[in-house]
Amino acid sequence: GLDPNFLRQSQFKRPRTRITDDQLKILRANFDINNSPNEEQIQEMSEKSGLPQKVIKHWFRNTLFKERQRSKDSPYNFNIPPITTLEDIRMEPQVSAHEYYRTESGINKRSSRTRFTDYQLRVLQDFFDTNAYPKDDEIEQLSTVLNLPTRVIVVWFQNARQKARKTYENQADSKDNEKKELTNERYIRTSNMQYQCKKCNIV
DNA sequence: GACCCATTATTA
DNA sequence: TAATAATGGGTC
Numbered sequence: 369g370l371d372p373n374f375l376r377q378s379q380f381k382r383p384r385t386r387i388t389d390d391q392l393k394i395l396r397a398n399f400d401i402n403n404s405p406n407e408e409q410i411q412e413m414s415e416k417s418g419l420p421q422k423v424i425k426h427w428f429r430n431t432l433f434k435e436r437q438r439s440k441d442s443p444y445n446f447n448i449p450p451i452t453t454l455e456d457i458r459m460e461p462q463v464s465a466h467e468y469y470r471t472e473s474g475i476n477k478r479s480s481r482t483r484f485t486d487y488q489l490r491v492l493q494d495f496f497d498t499n500a501y502p503k504d505d506e507i508e509q510l511s512t513v514l515n516l517p518t519r520v521i522v523v524w525f526q527n528a529r530q531k532a533r534k535t536y537e538n539q540a541d542s543k544d545n546e547k548k549e550l551t552n553e554r555y556i557r558t559s560n561m562q563y564q565c566k567k568c569n570i571v
Numbered sequence: 572g573a574c575c576c577a578t579t580a581t582t583a
Numbered sequence: 584t585a586a587t588a589a590t591g592g593g594t595c
Contacts, residue, residue: 383593384577384578384591384592384593385592385593386591386592387591387592423592426591426592426593427591427592429572430591430592433572434591478579478580478581478588478589478590479588479589479590480581480582480588481580481581481582481587481588481589482588482589483582483583483588484588501574520588520589522573522574523588523589523590524587524588526574526575526576526589527587527588527589529574529575529576530575530576530577531587533575533576572595573594573595574593574594574595575592575593575594575595576591576592576593576594577590577591577592577593578589578590578591578592579588579589579590579591580587580588580589580590581586581587581588581589582585582586582587582588583584583585583586
């Protein structure tokens, strides 16, 4: 048999470092001034915050990436309908989710949870059952068909894979369980970036 | 940059 | 309180 744990965990991982609010404030302030700091600036932030330079670099990479994603398709604004009439403007004097999120005064709130419709879930699940790793254009298609931001689609597949792995491992643990036979064929990518097909054993 | 995955936090 | 959407730091 094949054991995902074995394939995945070949080394110890550094424990996740938590960035405190104060540290975040320093990073954020610098980010607002300059997206891509040079070595000198990174070192300065490192000294100020006590964060390893590596962590700072990574944070800037991720934050810049997210920022671009956000402005690209406004993933967290999708539930705010486009304004078509004057009344809509009157009815919704809200700041955008993005601005709300970023504003310091607005209590750093996580964007509200997407409620998928039954139809959306069915389509997503159907797709997942044959391919757990949709290509960019496939995500794009799902996005337009389901009227969901691409970001939401990507996250859904990420979580679906996570869930699939977990249930698969549980089944593997309880040895001779016949449920194993019921496992759908799914391609799960291992950490070595290889594809592994459950059941048919293709790598 | 894409993905992993423990964790967080929002809803039914 | 369970299910799971979203986050963020980690790896390659």
